[in-house]
Amino acid sequence: MSPVSFSREQGDALQALLPELEFSGEFAGISSDDPLLAAYLGCYQLDFSARFPGVHHEIGIVNAAGFRIATQCWIPPEARGTLLVVHGYYDHVGIYDKVIAFGLQQGLAVLAFDLPGHGLSSGARAAIDSFDQYGDALEAVLLRAKGQLPLPWYGLGQSTGGAVLLNHLWRYEIQRVEPWLSKRALCAPLILPRGWTRGRWLYMLIHRFVRQLPRGPSRSSHDEEFIRFLDEQDCLQSRFLSVRWVGAMKNWHAQFLRFQPLDTPALILQGTDDQTVAWRYNLGEIQRRLPQARVQFIEGAGHQLVNEREDFRDQVFVTLRDYFCTLP
Numbered sequence: 001m002s003p004v005s006f007s008r009e010q011g012d013a014l015q016a017l018l019p020e021l022e023f024s025g026e027f028a029g030i031s032s033d034d035p036l037l038a039a040y041l042g043c044y045q046l047d048f049s050a051r052f053p054g055v056h057h058e059i060g061i062v063n064a065a066g067f068r069i070a071t072q073c074w075i076p077p078e079a080r081g082t083l084l085v086v087h088g089y090y091d092h093v094g095i096y097d098k099v100i101a102f103g104l105q106q107g108l109a110v111l112a113f114d115l116p117g118h119g120l121s122s123g124a125r126a127a128i129d130s131f132d133q134y135g136d137a138l139e140a141v142l143l144r145a146k147g148q149l150p151l152p153w154y155g156l157g158q159s160t161g162g163a164v165l166l167n168h169l170w171r172y173e174i175q176r177v178e179p180w181l182s183k184r185a186l187c188a189p190l191i192l193p194r195g196w197t198r199g200r201w202l203y204m205l206i207h208r209f210v211r212q213l214p215r216g217p218s219r220s221s222h223d224e225e226f227i228r229f230l231d232e233q234d235c236l237q238s239r240f241l242s243v244r245w246v247g248a249m250k251n252w253h254a255q256f257l258r259f260q261p262l263d264t265p266a267l268i269l270q271g272t273d274d275q276t277v278a279w280r281y282n283l284g285e286i287q288r289r290l291p292q293a294r295v296q297f298i299e300g301a302g303h304q305l306v307n308e309r310e311d312f313r314d315q316v317f318v319t320l321r322d323y324f325c326t327l328p
Contacts, residue, residue, distance in 0.1 A: 081154060082152075085103070185266070273301060
């Protein structure tokens with residue numbers, strides 16, 4: 001993916017250097033050409049200054065739910081809205097370069113953050129006690145961005161990121177007179193993972209005695225270069241499945257089933273070769289609670305829709321462009 005190397009130790013050092021996110025227009029506490037930041041941006045191809053002249057990049061910390069949440073935004077000149085990006089389990093902002101470029105191509109500012117326990121954010125790696133903590137982190141990031149980034153705001157969540165948007169919708173957005181997110185798109189959203197019937201019994205047997213399980217090879221995309229990068233080069237990917245996270249996911253499923261139906265529209269994109277989530281079950285449960293949601297299938301695509309092979313990814317981004325960038 002990139003010839004520039006970056007290590008977990010460098011990631012920890014960079015996290016420690018990050019100041020609070022201020023939207024000041026200038027870097028405070030860390031220089032934009034700091035070697036750690038330059039190595040991070042180079043490794044994950046997040047420096048968009050050449051491709052999008054005039055784009056301004058901010059990076060810093062938002063304190064939320066007891067975590068230091070690493071948050072970034074890219075703001076093009078005369079941005080006409082903001083795209084919020086919420087990544088999936090194991091992931092982090094670094095591997096969402098294609099999504100960020102998509103947003104900038106549409107003239108949108110892009111706001112993205114690493115979930116607790118992921119990427120440059122604090123917390124036990126890939127672990128969480130409750131998905132509510134993810135929703136609380138999202139709310140804190142939006143509060144910090146309120147009044148700083150242009151409206152309208154659009155939300156895009158991949159897998160667990162889709163679950164975070166759903167959690168936030170029921171726990172925060174429906175309490176407001178005017179929702180902050182004008183539109184939301186869910187890519188392969190997580191309610192339950194594939195194989196959960198068997199996985200549930202395994203969890204019941206081991207969760208009191210085992211903290212983590214080895215993570216197998218990635219099978220989430222047909223883009224072989226992307227998969228190779230995840231498995232062999234991405235130091236910010238956890239190599240273990242947290243049993244505590246599985247318990248939180250189990251509770252998220254039960255919580256979601258208790259949510260009352262809403263008239264809120266949404267776009268759901270789903271690959272038909274998804275080997276990660278129980279997508280048929282998940283779509284049924286989501287549509288029961290969001291009957292106005294529209295489902296768009298991407299035939300043959302896997303789970304990592306925003307990081308799929310180019311032919312699949314093009315379909316995803318065309319659908320997102322039509323959804324976000326046309327009037328309701």
